[in-house]
Amino acid sequence: MLLPVFVIVTVGLSGGHLADGVMPCLILVGSAGGAAALWWVLRDWTITDLGLQSPGRRGLRLLWEVPLTLATALTVTAIVGQILGLGSAATTASRESVGPPAAALMLLTCYLVLGPVVEEILVRRMTMPWAEAVLLRMFHSRRGAAVGAVLLSSLVFAALHVVAPVMLWTFFLGIGCAVLTRVHRSLWGGLALHVTVNVIAGAALLPTLAG
Known part of the structure; x- marks a missing residue:
């Protein structure tokens, strides 16, 4: 999920020890606020400007490229x-940590829809x-600039996720997302x-919604 600066600062100052239900609220507020701010900045952009143009027939390759890239990143x-020596990034959500079903449903919606779209526009677009443009001016190497841009954007993507094991995972996931974005233009x-x-x-949140 997209975590704006105030969420990162709050989590950092708390040392990660937040009361049950607080983190989902921060994520919801941060995601909605980040999406609203990004929409305001990009409100005049077209679908093509946002990078959401159709990949054409080449997009069918994603049916095998996505599983392969995911497996590689994992x-x-x-x-x-x-x-x-970092632990697993996987966590099990509890009803108490996620909050009531309504909050869990909103959190799930942000996680599945709002977060990916906002993050991909912010980081990959x-x-x-x-x-890439900055690195190209500095080093005059298109290949080097492209590789550097993939790595730097993946670092930014990882930094948005705060927790060390999650940051490691999202760094490599970010590389996969960046490569697929470049390949399919x-x-x-x-x-x-x-x-x-x-x-x-x-x-992992589904049991809390059914509870």
């Missing part, structure tokens, strides 16, 4: 996490091309992977 994260490439990951992870 494998690399597990290996690097083991080397660095805005940050990555900007970083459309934000739909990275968005397909991003939404797939969030759907899988969001399934």
Whole structure:
């Protein structure tokens, strides 16, 4: 999810020790606020300006590219996490930590829809091309600028997720999203992977909605 600065600062100052139900509220408020601010800045952009143009027939390749990229990102994260001694990024949501069913439903909606769209526009559509342009002016190498932009945008993506094991995972996930976006020349490439990951992870909230 997109975590604006005030959410990151709040979590940082608390040392990660927040009362049950507080973190979901921060995520909801932060995501909605971030989306509203981004919409205001980009309200005059067209679908093409946002990078959401159709990838065409090439988009069918995402049916196998997304699972392959996801598996690769998970494998690399597990290996690097083991080397660095970081625990798993997976967590089990409880009814108390997520809050009442209504709050859990809103959180799930933000997680599955709002977060991926906002993050992909912010990171892959805005940050990555900007970083590539800056690096190209500095080093005069298109290939180097492209690689550097992928890595830098993935660092930004990871930094938005605050917790160390999650940041490690989202860094490698971000690389996968960036590569798919570049290969398909459309934000739909990275968005397909991003939404797939969030759907899988969001399934952990389903028991709380049924409770």
